[in-house]
Amino acid sequence: MKCGRDLVTTAAWLAVAAAGCSEAEGPQFAPAPGQLAHVSEGRLDQPDIFLMNADGSGRVNLSDTLAVDGGPSWSPDGTKLVFESFRHGNDEIYVMNADGTGVTRLTADTSLDAQPAWAPGGTRIAFVSNRDGNLEIYLMDTGGGNVTRVTNDGANDVQPAWSPDGARLAFVTDRDGNGEIYVMDSTGANALNRTAHAAEDLTPAWSPDGSKIAFMSDRDGDFAIYVMNADGSGVVRLTTSVVAYEQPTWSPDGAYVAFDDGNDIWVMRADGTELRNITRSTFRLDHTPRWRPAVP
Numbered sequence: 001m002k003c004g005r006d007l008v009t010t011a012a013w014l015a016v017a018a019a020g021c022s023e024a025e026g027p028q029f030a031p032a033p034g035q036l037a038h039v040s041e042g043r044l045d046q047p048d049i050f051l052m053n054a055d056g057s058g059r060v061n062l063s064d065t066l067a068v069d070g071g072p073s074w075s076p077d078g079t080k081l082v083f084e085s086f087r088h089g090n091d092e093i094y095v096m097n098a099d100g101t102g103v104t105r106l107t108a109d110t111s112l113d114a115q116p117a118w119a120p121g122g123t124r125i126a127f128v129s130n131r132d133g134n135l136e137i138y139l140m141d142t143g144g145g146n147v148t149r150v151t152n153d154g155a156n157d158v159q160p161a162w163s164p165d166g167a168r169l170a171f172v173t174d175r176d177g178n179g180e181i182y183v184m185d186s187t188g189a190n191a192l193n194r195t196a197h198a199a200e201d202l203t204p205a206w207s208p209d210g211s212k213i214a215f216m217s218d219r220d221g222d223f224a225i226y227v228m229n230a231d232g233s234g235v236v237r238l239t240t241s242v243v244a245y246e247q248p249t250w251s252p253d254g255a256y257v258a259f260d261d262g263n264d265i266w267v268m269r270a271d272g273t274e275l276r277n278i279t280r281s282t283f284r285l286d287h288t289p290r291w292r293p294a295v296p
Ligand SMILES: [Ca+2]
Pocket: 090, 091, 092, 107, 108, 109, 110, 111, 112, 113
């Protein structure tokens, strides 16, 4: 169905009216599958973690507290979320069931502990902390024990993202003077710059098959979503009409990518087509979408 003022004949307008086509709603695409955790304003406008279907329907608040909650990351089986919260006076990392029950605190350190990323094998969580004086990437068990540091550089090392086989971590560092996406072994060895571009290159997210990394960059002006091969080759720009604000996330089948512009959450095909706003919230900030790996 074509909508718009280029339909000039009476017959065409009547056909549009009969089909209920609304010009204001724009083109309609098949709904993306599955569910997205995300961050949105909850009680008294405090950020909470929500769950919704990937078409924007069925929003549920999972962390209905007066504290600032954010940074959700799914367990590989889709039954739990690890997240960051300020509920104990500084940034700490917590885990909860996918319905918001069973909240357990994993870190207890007066420094910043944030940006958790659950490892594909299910037994480890990567996170960022400045407990040793500057921002580094650490690993811990899913119960909070056995904390080990995997980066050791005076620069800011942040935004860890696991390869789907759990062998490697992509992350962002400014050790070369601007934001770059590095890939290293999960031990911290063999760290290599995969963007090597003078612009800011941020927020990596591996495709489910491990072949590509989606990320955000301002190399062409406003921040946009790009995708590259995992070795850094073949960079393709995916978005042009919406300014990106945060980390993209892939659907489990690799067919879709979601991201946000700071106000709303957008979903598109992994080639950048079929872009649609799934939250359309005028008085609410919706951001940080994280596609659920599986809906049990
Ligand atoms: Ca802390």
